[in-house]
Each structure stands twice: as structure tokens, then as C-alpha cells.
Amino acid sequence: MLSTAAILAAALASTGLSGKEVLPFIADDYPKALALARAEGKPIFLETWAPW
Amino acid sequence: MRAFVFTDKALGRQAGRFVWLSINTEKRENAAVLAKYPIQASPTLFVIDPAAEKVVLKYVGGATVPQLQRILDDGARAAGHGRDGRKSDELLAKADAFYAAGQNKEAAEAYRAALKGMARSSPSYARAVESALFALSSSRQHETCAAVAKDAFEHLKSSPSAANVAGSGLDCALALDKTVPSRAALVSDLARDVSEVLRGPRTGLAVDDVSALYQTFAEERDAAGDAAGKTKILEEWAAYLEVEAAKGKTPEARAAFDAHRITAYLALGQPERGIPMLEASERDFPDDYNPPARLALAYRGMKKYDEALAASDRALARAYGPRKLVILNVRADIHDKKGDAAAARKVREEALAWAEALPKEQVSERQIAALKKQLEPPK
Secondary structure (H helix, E strand, C coil), X not given: CCCCHHHHHHXXXXXXXXXCCCCCCEECCHHHHHHHHHHHCCCEXXXXXXXX | CCCCCCCCHHHHHHHHHCEEEEEECCCXXXXXXXXXXXXXXXXEEEEEECCCCEEEEEEECCCCHHHHHHHHHHHHHHCCCCCCCCCCCHHHHHHHHHHHCCCHHHHHHHHHHHHHCCCCCCCXXXXXXXXXXXXXXXXXXXHHHHHHHHHHHHHHCCCCCHHHHHHHHHHHHHHCCCCCCCHHHHXXXXXXXXXXXXXXXXXXXXXXXXXXXXXXXXXXXXXXXXXXXXXXXXXXXXXXXXXXXXXXXXXXHHHCCHHHHHHHHHHHCCHHHHHHHHHHHHHHCCCCCHXXXXXXXXXXXXXXXXXXXXXXXXXXXXXXXXXXXXHHHHHHHHHHHHCCHHHHHHHHHHHHHHHHHCCHHHCCHHHHHHHHHHHCCCC
């Protein structure tokens, strides 16, 4: 949502990980992801998120 | 997205196409990544060409599975890894590049140019509209934002983007100064669109988006001075979220709507309605600061200030990063409401010290200035 982004910043919820991800996410390690992407010749998909 | 989208097996076919990285923006050690890839809202999704560490596609906000599939396909193509033979639309690529660089004013203009020549049936049309709306809203071009939303809604009303387009457009229309001649018609037209989405089958819409739509609709009723209508919308909003939460098969899925629900309950003046779910969430996620932080909000709303402070204590023991500022602000306000100005001031001093020690990517100068202002002696 647009101008409610700030309000929803407080509202958009996600409480932790479910541990069943279909996509093999690397958590909080940009150098590792960058090295892997360069080695495999793939783009990086980056999800920035906040725990609230 | 983390509770529902990334777990969807339909995304399995995408797994080998990218290297997948998630960054918790609240962690201090991630400030360097944020310096490289700045964000304005959470979540923000990026596709990055690793050779030059260049963003080739950015998407702001949550996405449903079909929306994410489109983002991934467009992103792979922009990174030179397309596999459907389709070429990137040059005008769209130009707009995406401005948007990725955070140049919202230029991006807005480029998206409008791209949309003019784009078939409404193009697979990238919805994404281009949503990005245009965010860029327009962020660059405070609210009248154009509302007009673009109004036009696009006709074409997207049956798509997963319907809620975001109608809601974003209404947000923009409501943000217009009351002296703007087009405001009344834009608000009225977009409120009708919002109502159409909420009264419709809502197929394929993300719960987050529908929830945000109720919030916007309640704000519209409030701005119109319709107290009874506003309460009716808030009641529907709370009931909708309760039904969706009850469908959750895991504690994560049930708790995913806690933030929306407490917002709705507080708006209704019924904070006590949130206590059982928040107590359950605190039991299910004992390391998470969110449930006790929300309990502090609920108890403050109920004027039970000692319970609010106890919940705030538990939240602060688990909190880290920029979110701690929000929790401290609420705590200072609870002390004020108890009539303890000295304790409130001490908490605000603590908040300022915390803010000043955060990496600059995680706190704005505006936030620090606001905290300082609160500590100035009254004039």
C-alpha cells in the first residue's frame, strides 16, 4: 500500500520463519550470496524484511 | 510473504534460477547492505545483477505468488536471463532503472510514458502500474497518482493488484489538500472502487492487501465525517482478520495478522479484544518482541498502565535495532499517561541515545530531530 506504507510498517506482520521454504534462502549473508551468484552465473533475488 | 508466499510449492520451478537472499533490515550487521540497496518501505524485493552489483528490478510491498512469478520473470529478463524469448520493453526498462535507483520523480514520469504505449494485457502492466503509483506517491504527486489508479483500476479490478491499486489511489486522493478542485471526485470514484473490491469475491488477493484496504476505507469514512460508517468498516475489518487468522494451520500463520488485528481493535476502541491472541503469540514465540510490544499498546489503550509497563519490559528485553525506538516511545507515553513526567523523560533520553548509536541506514535524521525536540524544555 502506498501512503499508508508508514502505518502499515507497523502493521505488516510476519512472525519468524516457518522452516518450510521452497526457495533456498541464504539469511543475512550478502558476501556469501554474491560469491555464489557470480560462481553460478545467476542473478540474486533479495528480500529485505523487518521482523515486525 | 514469509508465512504464506515463499512456502508455496508453485515457486519450486524458480528455485534454480536465482541465488536467494533474505536480509533482516533491523540487524546492525546488515546496515552495509542497506547502504548499497536503500529501501523506503518493507518488504522491498530486488533482482540484482551480481557482476556489477546493480539492481535490475525493484518491487516495493508484499506480493502474492502470481505477482512474485511475474517479478521473477521480469527480473530474470532484465538481468539477461530471460527464457520466454520476450524482450524487455525499453520504456519500461528505463522506468525500472530510475525506480531501482530510488529516483522516484524520474521513475514516475518514465512509468507513465511506458504505460501509454503498453497493452493492458501485457504481463508487466500490473507491476508497472503498482510501481508507478508508489513512485508518484513517494514524490508527492498525489493528484496524478489518484488519476493513474482510477484509470488502471478498470483494467485490473479482477487481478491480484486490484486491492493495491484502488487502495493506493484512495490514499493519494485523501492526501490531496481539500482546496484541490479534483479531490472530491477522485475520493468518491476511488472509494467506490475500494468498495467494489471489498464487496467482491476477493479471489487471489493477499490478506495483507485486503486488510490495508479496510484501513484506507475507514480513513475515507473518517475524513467524510461518517462516524457510523467508519465503525461499520472497522467491525468488518476486525471480523475479516479473525476469520483469516482462524484459518491458519500453524502458530506463524495465525499470528501473521496480529499487527493488523491490534490496529483494527485499537481503532475500534476495543483493545481488550486483542489480549487473548497476543498472549497466545507470546507463548508461541517467547523470543519475539512483537507480542509483548503489542500487549503494551493494548493495555495502554485499556488504561491499565502497570500491565502496559510490564509488557513493555518484556518487549525491551527482546528488542533490538530501530524497532526499539518505537517500543521506547510507547513506553514514554505510558509514563506520561500515568502522570510520571520524570520517568517519561528518562525513557526519551534512553531512546535518543539508542537512536544516535544506530547505523545511519537504520535511523533518519528526522527521527533523531524529533526525539531531541521532545526533550527540549517547554517554551
